[in-house]
Amino acid sequence: MLRALRAVIGRDLRLAMRRQADIVAAMFFFIIVVSLFPLGVGPEPDQLRRLAPGVLWVAALLATMLSLPRLFADDHRDGTLEQLALAPQPLGLIVLGKVIAHWLVAGLPLVVLAPVLGIQFDLPSDALAVLTLSLLIGTPALSGIGAIGAALTLGVRGGGVLLSLLVLPLYIPVLIFGAGAVDASVSGLGPQAHLSLLGALALGGVFFAPWPTAAALRVALE
Amino acid sequence: MLEASNLECVRGERRLFADLSFRLAAGEMLYLQGSNGSGKTSLLRMLCALTPAASGDIRWRGRAIGKLGEEFRSELCYLGHLNAIKEELTPLENLLLAAQLAQESLDHDAALDALELVGLLGREDLPCRYLSQGQKRRAALARLVNERRALWVLDEPYVALDAAAVELVAGLIGAHLQRGGLAVLTTHQAVPVTAGTVRELSLDGAHATSGWG
Amino acid sequence: MSNGLINWFKYASPQSFYPLAGKLIPWFWALAALFGVAGLSIGFLLAPTDAQQGEGYRIIFLHVPASWLSMFIYLVMAFWAGLGLAFNIRLSGMMASALAPTGALFAFLSLWTGALWGKPMWGAWWVWDARLTSELILLFLYIGFIALQAAIDDPRRADKAGAILALVGVVNIPIIYFSVKWWNTLHQGASVSLTKAPSMAAMMLWGMLLCALACWMYSIAVALMRVRTIMLERERHTDWVRALLTNQE
Numbered sequence: 001m002l003r004a005l006r007a008v009i010g011r012d013l014r015l016a017m018r019r020q021a022d023i024v025a026a027m028f029f030f031i032i033v034v035s036l037f038p039l040g041v042g043p044e045p046d047q048l049r050r051l052a053p054g055v056l057w058v059a060a061l062l063a064t065m066l067s068l069p070r071l072f073a074d075d076h077r078d079g080t081l082e083q084l085a086l087a088p089q090p091l092g093l094i095v096l097g098k099v100i101a102h103w104l105v106a107g108l109p110l111v112v113l114a115p116v117l118g119i120q121f122d123l124p125s126d127a128l129a130v131l132t133l134s135l136l137i138g139t140p141a142l143s144g145i146g147a148i149g150a151a152l153t154l155g156v157r158g159g160g161v162l163l164s165l166l167v168l169p170l171y172i173p174v175l176i177f178g179a180g181a182v183d184a185s186v187s188g189l190g191p192q193a194h195l196s197l198l199g200a201l202a203l204g205g206v207f208f209a210p211w212p213t214a215a216a217l218r219v220a221l222e
Numbered sequence: 223m224l225e226a227s228n229l230e231c232v233r234g235e236r237r238l239f240a241d242l243s244f245r246l247a248a249g250e251m252l253y254l255q256g257s258n259g260s261g262k263t264s265l266l267r268m269l270c271a272l273t274p275a276a277s278g279d280i281r282w283r284g285r286a287i288g289k290l291g292e293e294f295r296s297e298l299c300y301l302g303h304l305n306a307i308k309e310e311l312t313p314l315e316n317l318l319l320a321a322q323l324a325q326e327s328l329d330h331d332a333a334l335d336a337l338e339l340v341g342l343l344g345r346e347d348l349p350c351r352y353l354s355q356g357q358k359r360r361a362a363l364a365r366l367v368n369e370r371r372a373l374w375v376l377d378e379p380y381v382a383l384d385a386a387a388v389e390l391v392a393g394l395i396g397a398h399l400q401r402g403g404l405a406v407l408t409t410h411q412a413v414p415v416t417a418g419t420v421r422e423l424s425l426d427g428a429h430a431t432s433g434w435g
Numbered sequence: 436m437s438n439g440l441i442n443w444f445k446y447a448s449p450q451s452f453y454p455l456a457g458k459l460i461p462w463f464w465a466l467a468a469l470f471g472v473a474g475l476s477i478g479f480l481l482a483p484t485d486a487q488q489g490e491g492y493r494i495i496f497l498h499v500p501a502s503w504l505s506m507f508i509y510l511v512m513a514f515w516a517g518l519g520l521a522f523n524i525r526l527s528g529m530m531a532s533a534l535a536p537t538g539a540l541f542a543f544l545s546l547w548t549g550a551l552w553g554k555p556m557w558g559a560w561w562v563w564d565a566r567l568t569s570e571l572i573l574l575f576l577y578i579g580f581i582a583l584q585a586a587i588d589d590p591r592r593a594d595k596a597g598a599i600l601a602l603v604g605v606v607n608i609p610i611i612y613f614s615v616k617w618w619n620t621l622h623q624g625a626s627v628s629l630t631k632a633p634s635m636a637a638m639m640l641w642g643m644l645l646c647a648l649a650c651w652m653y654s655i656a657v658a659l660m661r662v663r664t665i666m667l668e669r670e671r672h673t674d675w676v677r678a679l680l681t682n683q684e
Contacts, residue, residue: 007322011308018310018349079304086270087323088296094323148603152596156586165582166600169575170607173614180618201610212599215520219595222273234589235672 004089008097009104015074016105022067027109030063034117045122052121053131053182057175060110060135061168064142067106068167069160071098071150072217085221091214095151099143099206099213107139123182130185130195137198138178144205145170151216174201223248224373224404229268229278231261238264239425242278248372249418251395251405256425262408263303265425266375269406270300282373296325297372301379305362309351313342313361316350320365328368336367340390355382363387366394374398376407388413449666450675452526456659463659467652474645482638491555495639498548500647501541502566504654505573506608508538512580513605516598526662528594529669531601532584533661537654539577545570565619569612576604590669 016023037055038048075081084094114135118128149167153159181194223246230240238261246252254262267273269280271287271294280287287294307316314333321328337346340360350358359382366374374395380388392413395405399418478496512534519527549567550560561567580600587593670676 004323004325007319011319011323014315015308015310077304078308079302079306080308082272082300082302082304083306083320084323085272086295086298086300088292088325089323090292148599152583152600153586156583158586162579162582162586165575166579169572169579169611170603172572173607173610176614176618197614212603216596216599218272219592219599222592 001089001093004087005093005097005100008084008094009101012098012101013104016101022070023105023109026063026066026106027113029066030059030110030113031117033059033062035120038120048121049123049127049186052118052123052127053134053179054175055121056114056117056131056135057138057179060114060139061142061171061175063110064106064139064146065164065167067102068146068150069153069163071102071147072154072220073150073159076154076220081217082221085217091217092210095147095210095213095217096206099140099147099210102147103140103143107143110139111135124186127182127186130191131182134178134181134191134195134198137195137202138174141174141198141202141205142171144202144207144209145174147213148209148216151213151220154217154220174198174205177201223283224269224406225281225284226269227278227281229265229280230276231264231268232276233261233264237276240277242423242425244421244423246404246406246421247419248402248404249399251399251407251415251418251420253412253420253422254406254408254425255422256408260425262425263377266300266302266377266406266408269375270298271295298375299324299365299369299371299373300375301362301365301377303377303381305358307350307358307361310349312347312349313337313353313364314346316361317364321368324371326368326370332368333364336364337361339367340364341387356384356387359383360387363391363394366391366398369398370401372403374403374405374407376405378408378410380409380411380413392416449526449529449670450673453663453666453675453679456663460656460659460663463652463656467649467656470645470649470652474642474647474649477638477642477645482642489555491552494548494552496642496646498545498552499643500650501545501548502570503647504650505538505541505545505570505577508534508541508654509573509576509601509608510605512538513601516594516601519594520598520602525591525594528591528598529662529665530658531597532594533658533665534654535577535581535584535597536661537657539574539581541650541654542570542574542577546574563619565612565616568615568619572611572615573608576608580604 034055037051041047041051072081075084085091087094111132114132115128118131123131146163146167149163149170152166153163156162177194177198181191181198184194185191225245227243228240229242231238231242238259242265244252254265256262264273268275269287271280271291274288282290282294282297306320307313308319311319314330314337317333317336318328318330321333334343334346337343340363342357342360342364345353345357350361353361363379363383376395379391379395383391388411392415395407396416396418398405399415405418474496478493482493484490512531515527515530515534518524519531546567549570553562553567554560580597583600584593584597587596667676667679
């Protein structure tokens, strides 16, 4: 079981390394979206500090949406998805492997970039730490929940837009607790409650979501 | 071993075949014939439990394949009309990965030998996107060299291959049957297989029936 | 499928459900009209004017039933979808697709009437109140469901994909509602108290219940009409639909 999981993760990481341009593009998308906000709302540090958690989190959601359509579409196109579905392991386990790989490739870079972008918004250092921590805990949930949408829209007309329509509402709790953690730490309430709820969402997203995703993949392969 | 009874296939609003039954024992091969769009690929996908049959059931060792799930899949090797190789990876990586996912132990040397057999030695480190169609098909078929699972389901295995490669694949299938394996394949080229019993099934005609029971 | 199930689900076959639904529809329309007239006459003629909110409050006779129905229909839809997924019953998927537009309509009505109510009460068309926000998200979920089913050509695949989405949605709705509520309590600075008058006049309650029943009956009638259309569309190549259509001509 674990060997198969490792094999799937290794495979997807290796594929991602051969297509680094995609990762870099998603990272720059994140940077650009975040950098546009001060141009839109003005450079007053107070206002930027207040906006920062929401802006970074929304940009992280959008950057994740950018990489989700390809989560299964490439494998679907070249027939490897059928092989994965026919492998002698539960398909949910294979999906879990792909979700973990997706997070490493699409989620983790956002976490690494977040403190740098937070400085643009004049966030104090403890808020920066909470922001980074909230992204670290929350982005796995984005990959997990997003996989359901990616599987449901596999091979569907206008899949990319539809994917956003299906997945973004499901992201709302992650956004609320993620951005809320930073707000809570700034306002002195302490981010622990938010972060633990975010952790619960992430666990749910990563370990529960692969099963409906697997069911949706089987429907798409019919 | 493999038994299909009263299968019906409906695609969109068309019924492709109905009341299709066959039985396949160890060491036997089933040639599926039929014109384009007669439901050959659909039948193969049903046999893999990828597509559910509109009615009828498929049994493997006496049990319904839908219920067997992973137990059945661990005895099944499916090669679709898509090659199922990643263009970014080399033939060697593709081969090793396929074995890993199938939970088979295939070491580096055995994989190289398999690639040599299908004539890809010297290209094993080249990303598959630089290979020709025939070479990609060979890279996909290299999986069969060390494949010991009991049931092979092959969709047009000979397409895009040259005469020498066709003979090679036919030889692999023959050896598989000799070991007591089963094979179901579709093809437009009737290629003789050296060993095993060959049955034929045609999907043409409104309600396809098989010649045996 | 064992043979025992076939008797159980006798009316699950479109062929036998179609005429049954046809007979039921007029009754549900009649009940909807009856409850609607009763509820609205209580609401507009008999119910007292609210001490704080004046006459404007009377929109709740539409607003509250619409909100209830929008939530309840999602549950019913998910129930049908899950049933269809578990037992592979064609009718279930059709019921789920037939319910979705009505649910979306009620979610929209709830938002719209909420805005109409909010303007005189709070002085704003839209307030980021937990309930309004959740209702908006519910509308998004309905739209996602409808869009997904519309984008998939094969009706069976559309049913299954929609069913998975509806079930995921049902698991998520409580989480979303809770998180929005949490968010709301943290962010509400100059707070607008949204709790309704604690003691609602019995007459108001009756009016609201009757209106809710009217909406209920309307939903059933419309869903049955829609499911009949879906049946004809999907089964147009079967013998029973052909026979039905030739008989009508």
